[in-house]
Amino acid sequence: MFPEPPTPGPPSPDTPPDSSRISHSPVPPWALATIVLVSSLLVLSCCFCLYRKCCRRRTGKKSQAQAQVHLQEVKGLGQSYIDKVQPEVEELEPAPSGPGQQVADKHELGRLQYSLDYDFQSGQLLVGILQAEGLAALDLGGSSDPYVRVYLLPDKRRRYETKVHRQTLNPHFGETFAFKVPYVELGGRVLVMAVYDFDRFSRNDAIGEVRVPMSSVDLGRPVQTWRELQAAPQEKLGDICFSLRYVPTAGKLTVIVLEAKNLKKMDVGGLSDPYVKVHLLQGGKKVRKKKTTIKKNTLNPYYNEAFSFEVPCDQVQKVQVELTVLDYDKASLRHWADMLANPRRPIAQWHSLRPPDRVRLLPAP
Numbered sequence: 001m002f003p004e005p006p007t008p009g010p011p012s013p014d015t016p017p018d019s020s021r022i023s024h025s026p027v028p029p030w031a032l033a034t035i036v037l038v039s040s041l042l043v044l045s046c047c048f049c050l051y052r053k054c055c056r057r058r059t060g061k062k063s064q065a066q067a068q069v070h071l072q073e074v075k076g077l078g079q080s081y082i083d084k085v086q087p088e089v090e091e092l093e094p095a096p097s098g099p100g101q102q103v104a105d106k107h108e109l110g111r112l113q114y115s116l117d118y119d120f121q122s123g124q125l126l127v128g129i130l131q132a133e134g135l136a137a138l139d140l141g142g143s144s145d146p147y148v149r150v151y152l153l154p155d156k157r158r159r160y161e162t163k164v165h166r167q168t169l170n171p172h173f174g175e176t177f178a179f180k181v182p183y184v185e186l187g188g189r190v191l192v193m194a195v196y197d198f199d200r201f202s203r204n205d206a207i208g209e210v211r212v213p214m215s216s217v218d219l220g221r222p223v224q225t226w227r228e229l230q231a232a233p234q235e236k237l238g239d240i241c242f243s244l245r246y247v248p249t250a251g252k253l254t255v256i257v258l259e260a261k262n263l264k265k266m267d268v269g270g271l272s273d274p275y276v277k278v279h280l281l282q283g284g285k286k287v288r289k290k291k292t293t294i295k296k297n298t299l300n301p302y303y304n305e306a307f308s309f310e311v312p313c314d315q316v317q318k319v320q321v322e323l324t325v326l327d328y329d330k331a332s333l334r335h336w337a338d339m340l341a342n343p344r345r346p347i348a349q350w351h352s353l354r355p356p357d358r359v360r361l362l363p364a365p
Contacts, residue, residue: 110132113225117223124180129175130224144167146171190212208230240259252309255309272327273295275326
C-alpha cells in the first residue's frame with residue numbers, strides 16, 4: 001500500500017511567485033518621447049529663469065548706479081545753495097559791535113550822490129541824481145540794473161525815474177528833475193530817492209533809499225552831497241507755507257501750497273478772497289503755470305494743493321519757482337458787467353484803493 005501523492009492545489013498567498021513565470025512588457029516609444037520632451041522643457045525653463053534673473057540684476061545695478069549719480073548731482077546742487085544761503089556755524093565769526101561795524105553795515109547797500117536847488121522865480125525844486133557807488137548786487141551774475149525813483153511825500157503819485165543802467169554797481173545818472181512846489185509848502189515835504197534793480201520778467205527789487213526831510217535843508221544855496229542808502233521800509237503782506245520735492249529718477253518737481261496767514265486786507269469788508277499762482281520760470285520766462293482754488297472771505301487760507309512739473313535732472317539748475325498770492329476781485333468784474341448791461345445808466349459801487357504800482361486795469365469792452 002503505497003500512499004497517494006498529494007494533489008497539487010492553488011499556491012498560497014504567502015508563497016513567492018516563480019520568477020520564471022513573470023513576463024517583462026517593453027515601454028512604449030511614445031512614453032519615452034514624452035518623458036524626454038518634458039525633461040527638455042524643464043531644463044530649458046530653468047535656464048531661461050536663471051538668465052532673466054541675471055539680466056534683472058545687471059539692469060537693477062545699472063539703474064541704481066544712474067539714480068545714485070543723479071541723486072548725488074541734486075544733493076550737490078542743494079548743498080551748494082545751502083552753502084550760499086546758510087553758512088556753517090563754525091564759519092560765522094562774532095561781529096564786533098562798534099562804529100566801524102555800523103559803517104560797514106551801511107556800505108552794504110551802497111550810497112547815492114544827489115544835488116538840491118530851489119528856483120524861487122519859477123517856484124520849482126530841482127533834484128539832481130548824479131551817481132551811485134557800491135550798490136548791492138541783486139542779480140545772479142553778481143551785478144544789478146539800477147535806476148532811481150524820485151518823489152515828494154506825501155504825493156507819491158507824482159514821481160520821476162532815471163534811465164536804467166545795465167550790469168553795474170556804480171552807475172552815473174546825471175539827471176535832474178523839477179517839482180513845482182511853493183516854497184512855503186516845501187517844509188512839510190519829504191524827498192525820497194529810492195534805488196531799484198530793474199527786472200524785466202518780475203517785479204523790480206528795492207536796493208535802498210534816501211529820505212530827506214525838506215525842513216532840514218537850507219535851500220538858500222545849492223546843495224550837493226553823498227548819503228548812505230537805507231533799507232526801504234517793507235510793507236507786511238503776510239506769510240505763505242509750501243513744500244518742494246524733486247525726484248531725480250522721474251524728473252518731477254512737486255510744489256505743495258499748504259497755507260497762508262496774516263494776508264493783507266484787500267476787500268471793503270476787511271477780508272480777501274485769496275488764491276495762489278505757481279509759475280515755473282526758465283531763463284526768466286514763465287513756461288508753466290498753475291493756480292489754487294479761491295478761498296472766500298479769509299486772511300488765513302488753507303489750501304493743501306499739489307502741483308507737479310516735469311523738470312529733467314539736467315535742467316533743474318536752470319529753473320525757478322515763483323508763488324504769487326492774489327486777491328480774486330469779482331466786484332470789479334461785476335461792476336463792469338453791470339455797466340455793460342445797463343447802457344446810459346450810471347452804476348455806482350465801492351472799491352478798495354490800491355497803491356499806484358499795483359493798480360489792475362478793468363477789462364476793455
